[in-house]
Amino acid sequence: MVHDFDKQSPMNAQKGTRMSSAPAEAAPEVSISEMITHIRSGRRQSLGDLLQIYRNYLNILATTQLDARLRRRMSTSDLVQETMLAAHRDFDQFRGGSEGELLAWLRQILSHHLSHAIERNVYAKKRDIRREVSLDKVAKRIDDSIAGLSNLIPDPAATPSEIVCRRELAAELADQLAKLKPSYHDVIVYRNLQACSFDEIATKMDIKPGAARMLWLRAIAKFKEVCDVNMAGDLS
Template sequence: MSYDKSTSSILAPLLAKARAGDSAARDELFTRCRSYVNLVARTQVESWMRQKVDASDLVQQTMLEAYRGFPQFDGGTEGEWLAWLRKILSHNTQDFIRRMRTEKRGGAKEVPLQAGSDSEGFFHDPASPDETPSQMLSGREREIALAQAIERLPEDYQEVILLRNLQRLPFDDVAERMGRTRGAVQMLWARAIQKLTDELGSEST
């Protein structure tokens, strides 16, 4: 199966134009990356944190800081750009955790983020050897396309993929988080993966 590379191929020239001072290219670059940052944020926000913060708040803060700090970005590749966005998001998430724990216990310590949420292998090393979105794609440059495809899925499909493939939870834990039986979650996950496959396949035409 082949996939349209327009999303990834457009980011590099957008990044170059933005660094050269093209404000329209910079705005377009941030627009195209927002769904990616949103998915990373949702992966980082644990269930206990969701009662205190919405992932969209972290996304908004991260995108604002990245926009304001763009002149300080000294990378030149898409990979460096995405890593820079993840670094800002990671800092904001840790900052929020520290504030929460300081308020609750009068002290704070560094807390590791969800496995795989802040690394080059964000969409790799899935929870099971079954065919997954990460295996449908080739290389880090496809993360943007994958994030956008997941964002187009129904909310319950997004949730089951988030928990199973991105947070790498076993099906029993996914079932508990979603308030469903293991069997129901497994069927939901299979349908979600098929729908995601269809979404990605439609981009190849």
């Protein structure tokens, strides 16, 4: 069966919980752990909704990893779609029960597909064992992207356990980032997730370096405003 993951999810993102599609006045909060349990108990039709929750998260991670060579051959949406289809197909292999474990599993699948995409599209005609893509290196780059996303809301005093929570929070931050207008979204991705200089951003966005810096400052301010409104209490 082919599953369409392009539809909008009926779930509303909240830290550790998702809202059901019941009427708002009676909508109970359902935790990710509960959703996983329900799916395993036979409610397989809910799996598409569960995976849809993380589309923005996977999209951000994929965007930061596809370089110019890969973008000519594979779009971010293609990579995310492959990841979600594989997750749907192989969900029985998932052994975790928490949101953090689910995110780690999805990142592993994304890393796997990205690694194969690089080998297939970049090195296909230059097979050399020294040039084989290391899945560990791909995974490390994705982990770095997650750290960059979580650090958009800095907390220098974060404890190790809080850092783990912030990795899970990255999924929600990706949802908030997706609400920004394209220019704000893009400049944050370039600056905070891809570590581009303002000169590089200016080239990518066809603006002057000074304008790139001002755009980034406005984008960060708007992003924090969106997070304050939509995630009140979750970032404290």
